[in-house]
Amino acid sequence: MTSEWPLESTLPSYPPDDMEEPWIAIEPIARSTDVGPAQSSDPPTFRESQFDIILRRQRTRPRDGGGLKDTLATSSRFLNLSSDFEFAGWGSFSKLKLTTEDHTVGEERLQRIRRAQLLGQFTGTALPGNAVLGSVFYALPAVVAVCGVYSPISLFMVTLTPFLWRPIMEELASALPISGAPYSYILNVSRKSFAVLGAALLLLDFASTSVVSAATASSYLAGEVVLPFPAFVGAGLVLLIFALISLTGLKESARIAFVVLTFHIVTMTALTIASIVYWARSGNAQLQQNWIDGQAPSRAAIARQLFNGFCLGMLGLTGIECTPAYIGRMKPGRFPFVLRNLHLPAIVLNTLMITLVLATVPLEQVLQGANVLSLLAEMATGRWLRKWIVVDAAVVLCGGVLTGILSACELFEQLAHDRIVPQVFLNILPVSGAPYISVVVFTAINAVLYSSSGAKLAIVSKMFSLVWLTVMGLFPLALLLLRFNRGRLPRERTTPLSIIAFTLVLTPVVFAGNVVIDPSTAGYFAAYLIGVLAVFAATQNQVHLLRAVYWTYDQYPVLHRWAASKTWGRALVRVMARLKRQPVCVLVKTDEINHLLHMLLYVRENEETSCVKIVHFSDEENGVPSELEANAKILDEAFPEITIDLIIVQGMFSPANVASLAHRLQIPPSLMFMSCPGTQFAHPIAEFGARIVSL
Known part of the structure; x- marks a missing residue:
């Protein structure tokens, strides 16, 4: 069955030139006029300026993806690879509604966990x-x-x-x-x-x-x-x-x-x-x-x-x-x-x-x-x-x-x-x-x-x-x-x-x-x-070892003169890129940037991946935190070696929905990371299968 909110492309999303971005709501700031002063002298709120600096730079990116802030600012450590090798690509924003098949798989997994407790x-x-x-x-x-x-x-x-x-x-x-x-x-x-x-x-x-x-x-x-x-x-x-x-x-x-x-x-x-x-x-x-x-x-x-x-x-x-x-x-x-x-x-x-x-x-x-x-x-x-x-x-x-x-x-x-x-x-x-x-x-x-x-x-x-x-x-x-x-x-x-x-x-x-x-x-x-x-x-550190091998190979120009050696080097780069593109999922509740930063630092230090999907479950009662998209874009800027995708999933945060999402994204629950629940948490932590990575 087709989802109402299809998962969008991993390429960065840009609003058409003749349309407004539905997630951007920037109200005009009151200015002085010839008649008199503005009605309000308060500084602009976050809602009024949340994307001003970020989008100013991001709107200049190529629409087909890629594009560094400044490719000349940081040189590559490799002699025969450009800085683009270190750049994982810009993240995307998408909304997702789980299908009936996803919910069925999630419920089956939850029931298997409960039936196993015999x-x-x-x-x-x-x-x-x-x-x-x-x-x-x-x-x-x-x-x-x-x-x-x-x-x-x-x-x-x-x-x-x-x-x-x-x-x-x-x-x-x-x-x-x-x-x-x-x-x-x-x-x-x-x-x-x-x-x-x-x-x-x-x-x-x-x-x-x-x-x-x-x-x-x-x-x-x-x-x-x-x-x-x-x-x-x-x-x-x-x-x-x-x-x-x-x-x-x-x-x-x-x-x-x-x-x-x-x-x-x-x-x-x-x-x-x-x-x-x-x-x-x-x-x-x-x-x-x-x-x-x-x-x-x-x-x-x-x-x-x-x-x-x-x-x-x-x-x-x-x-x-x-x-x-x-x-x-x-x-x-x-x-x-x-x-x-x-x-x-x-x-x-x-x-x-x-x-x-x-x-x-x-x-x-x-x-x-x-x-x-x-x-x-x-x-x-x-x-x-x-x-x-x-x-x-x-x-x-x-x-x-x-x-x-x-x-x-x-x-x-x-x-x-x-x-x-x-x-x-x-x-x-x-x-x-x-x-x-x-x-x-x-x-x-x-x-x-x-x-x-x-x-x-x-x-x-x-x-x-x-x-x-x-x-x-x-x-x-x-x-x-x-x-x-x-x-x-x-x-x-x-x-x-x-x-x-x-x-x-x-x-x-x-x-x-x-x-x-x-x-x-x-x-x-x-x-x-x-x-x-x-x-x-x-x-556990396959990418790091392969990078060391390629760096050693890269330091000897004579090796790059042979066709067989060049083929081997290109194959090594493809293997590194494939290993780095294995995604992980970060389940977040709030939009506090310090919390998001700590989660991403954990991923960077403990997992060999350049693909992180930040997921927030949104229901009609609570909605989406106002600063989540903006902060995700900030972090996407701060970590050029990681592609940070933001996904808003319609539904409650529950073990069944997390299992359904794991099936939809093809990410094992063990590679889904969440913050530490408190005493008022309504679900048994064991039913999620996710890893707790922050306080």
């Missing part, structure tokens, strides 16, 4: 719960190795730390109930470059989850049966098999995850009951002997072992950082209950299991074997429970591998929409719908991570602890930035500043403790992080 507190717990409660298989051996008989104390102290993080994560989730945290939190409260750091850490976290889970599963199997290949080959096969499974289009299901978690809880309950019964029958002799054998020589040594166990014990909480990633699929108000359901069982499971191990298994066997829980099961009841534990470990840990792969695919998809990685990551297989590029790239990252560590589970586990701590440190930092930069955002709870500060101090202390335990893990962590950041920086 997870209750138990199904929402199942998704990250397998990682949190399954980490007991690789956390206990790491802690016992450095803490010995003091492990129960260290692990108990570790399991109390979520009391610090829970209120922080709850406040962030209530203010920004969007998936992809902490990357998405930082993207909405700070610069995009900082958010890229969060994305790099998340990717390393997902890769570490997959590698550690696969290696631990292979280690448990190797401890029970004789494998025809080394354990590291088994870990590689697990990673490869689940990469192939993910290519079939298998999606993570909350119900399947709930079944796996239920099986794991039943297994741990059976092991706990059997171990307690065995402990009651055998008495405390083994516990006393282990305590004597594992005593440290001094109080300082005891404190050191407790601190080392506390630092490595953070592995027992890995997975809790993934919880906000699913908040977009949770029913409103369920997130605090999910955190509680993850935290309280972790306290009981980690502390109780390590206590039962020390009460029933000789310390020498505990320190020598990686399958700590298998030893406990065999000691308590015999081989049948040990086999059950191995099956449970394989199922839960392999589920962790698949969770890491799927989480990484979702992260790559979000990064592609935000133009941090190439759009090729959005390609899917025609039959299964699986994002095969994301799966292949993530599998390659896993292979590099595991092989570069020498296929040693201990190194990857310790490095995993550093990654996890850094990711968790982003939550209090994001909350501080939210308080300062987006303080108007409504939220259901407020965390005391003292808790935020203590958490920020605790994180680097524990990080340093892990580095002291094994300094080599800091090298692995830094190398992997720098590598991922370098790739992200290159893909």
Whole structure:
């Protein structure tokens, strides 16, 4: 259906010579006459002179577009390109009425968002719960190795730390109930470059989850049966098999995850009951002997072992950082209950299991074997429970591998929409719908991570602890930035500043403790992080890199004498121009030029684009702000490297209309920017999908 207000050409609009511009209303200024003075001596109002200076210059522009204010005033930095290369073109003004098709698409998107919120507190717990409660298989051996008989104390102290993080994560989730945290939190409260750091850490976290889970599963199997290949080959096969499974289009299901978690809880309950019964029958002799054998020589040594166990014990909480990633699929108000359901069982499971191990298994066997829980099961009841534990470990840990792969695919998809990685990551297989590029790239990252560590589970586990701590440190930092930069955002709870500060101090202390335990893990962590950041920086700043390449080529005149080189240079210019013309949208409510300027400065500093569309939704009640068009033209003059189009959309500012506009302009909602809403805002912020870029 044809729109009543068709979207005009992107070329600048000029009124015909014989017609008045309908958006210009300049009333004549009273002047002195021979009869007497003018009736009013007040200075002209803005309405009387709003376009006088701007249009005086803009009316001289060519009607077919282009035209700099003064092409000789600024010389180009390129020897073989004129100043026109830096000029993006003049913007345009247009009115737009959304069509029925646009409204239909917008409503469908809004309904998909609302229908996706199906997870209750138990199904929402199942998704990250397998990682949190399954980490007991690789956390206990790491802690016992450095803490010995003091492990129960260290692990108990570790399991109390979520009391610090829970209120922080709850406040962030209530203010920004969007998936992809902490990357998405930082993207909405700070610069995009900082958010890229969060994305790099998340990717390393997902890769570490997959590698550690696969290696631990292979280690448990190797401890029970004789494998025809080394354990590291088994870990590689697990990673490869689940990469192939993910290519079939298998999606993570909350119900399947709930079944796996239920099986794991039943297994741990059976092991706990059997171990307690065995402990009651055998008495405390083994516990006393282990305590004597594992005593440290001094109080300082005891404190050191407790601190080392506390630092490595953070592995027992890995997975809790993934919880906000699913908040977009949770029913409103369920997130605090999910955190509680993850935290309280972790306290009981980690502390109780390590206590039962020390009460029933000789310390020498505990320190020598990686399958700590298998030893406990065999000691308590015999081989049948040990086999059950191995099956449970394989199922839960392999589920962790698949969770890491799927989480990484979702992260790559979000990064592609935000133009941090190439759009090729959005390609899917025609039959299964699986994002095969994301799966292949993530599998390659896993292979590099595991092989570069020498296929040693201990190194990857310790490095995993550093990654996890850094990711968790982003939550209090994001909350501080939210308080300062987006303080108007409504939220259901407020965390005391003292808790935020203590958490920020605790994180680097524990990080340093892990580095002291094994300094080599800091090298692995830094190398992997720098590598991922370098790739992200290159893909996010493609235009800047291409400009540097062309500038280097431009400095050697001899290269311009060859036909092939000239063709290559012209192709490079076309690629830069195409990348720069990818548009973004700025949603504005007012016409205050300082607000518009801050929004445009954000776009210029964070997005590689020369095409910005300023959009204002206008209804019959409020109309169009009087100075919006004039200020848009001023900014179009101030930023010659950016084409600034002003679009007035008929309708209310609502999630459905924003989604309809995204369909009409073919701009993803993630590349639509808006200011921070206040407490009186009528719509849930998560339904817009837009990025908050100003206070």
